[in-house]
Amino acid sequence: MKLAGRVSQVKPSLTLAIAAKAKAMKADGIDVCSFSAGEPDFDTPAHIKAAAKKALDEGKTKYGPEVGEPKLREALARKLKTDNGLNYKAENVMVTNGGKHSLFNLILALIEPGDEVIIPAPYWVSYPEMVTIAGGTPVIVNTDSSTGYKITAEQLRKSITPHTKLFVLNSPSNPTGMVYTLDEIKALAEVVVDADILVVSDEIYEKILYDGAKHISIGSLGEEIFARTIVSNGFAKGYSMTGWRLGYLAGSTEIIKAASTIQGHSTSNVCTFAQYGAIAALEGLQDCVEEMRLAFAKRREVMLERLNAIPGLSCPKPDGAFYMFPDISKTKLKSLEFCSALLEQQQVAVIPGIAFGADDNIRISYATDMATIEKGMDRLEKFVRTVSG
């Protein structure tokens, strides 16, 4: 049997592979400290679950409009206005099976062979793969700690060619946890408008911020940039709803129409009763979001202090999300070697930076309890001391 060529062009997710190995070790009774999670460790808040249960009991179990329940689209349009300063109508918003699906729909609707998509590295694993599946060319722009792992306006300008169609912006960032400032976003917006390209803003971590950092939606900075922006977001991270598969995409009527045509021929509507949970998430009290954020904030303090006390590692302070992205280059190990040896020798699971296009780093998630953080950091310290001789 000959599989389609596009399969050989994409790599299976390395993040899932390490997490799977750690899980298998745990199942064998091995005491593994896992920092590989890309999801909050909290249960979904009760009022959100209750709303979905109620919808289920009321028989909201049929096909719905492929673009989402009208009530949810309206609630999303209000949210985008209030939280993000974006002037969308309900018709500019579609509900998807998660933030990942939002991006996939968008890229399939927009990108074709010959199109270039600018992706700053370190990047979220799926961005380049999605572009490749669509037949486009991912243009990776490397960043380092000197700019806080953020692409500068100058770097963006230099990467644009006549084939550039789209720029992918992710703030707060997975894997680095970095948050772009207002000035940085303004400068990037200027480049996007000057070059007349599009930007997709992945804002999935917008609610998880620390030390007074502010989330800026690039599309809120003026009419010209608004017209060139598509927003991708979802409920997974902020509301701890990863398994619900609920996301949304917002943009011009033309783009939303095209993306919904793609969705209409693939998944159709998102699980109908789950969408009622999403309405409750948006319209209910936001205390649950703040409680989770405060728990993350405490863990972040502890982990960062422990990490930076390990000779041979250095880690800038992240302002958002729930990841640390320390530099391991002083150990002279490449990221995959580092992670395999760490898992074997000290039973600690972290993700190799190579998965995000950054081979001198590892990603450590602090979406786990404090006891695991303390124990895991002890083990990591022992490991780094051993490999550094």
Ligand SMILES: *Cc1c(COP(=O)(O)O)cnc(C)c1O
């Ligand atoms: C988790 C994540 C998403 C989307 O996740 P879904 O579960 O599909 O909603 C999108 N972008 C980034 C950067 C993420 O980390």
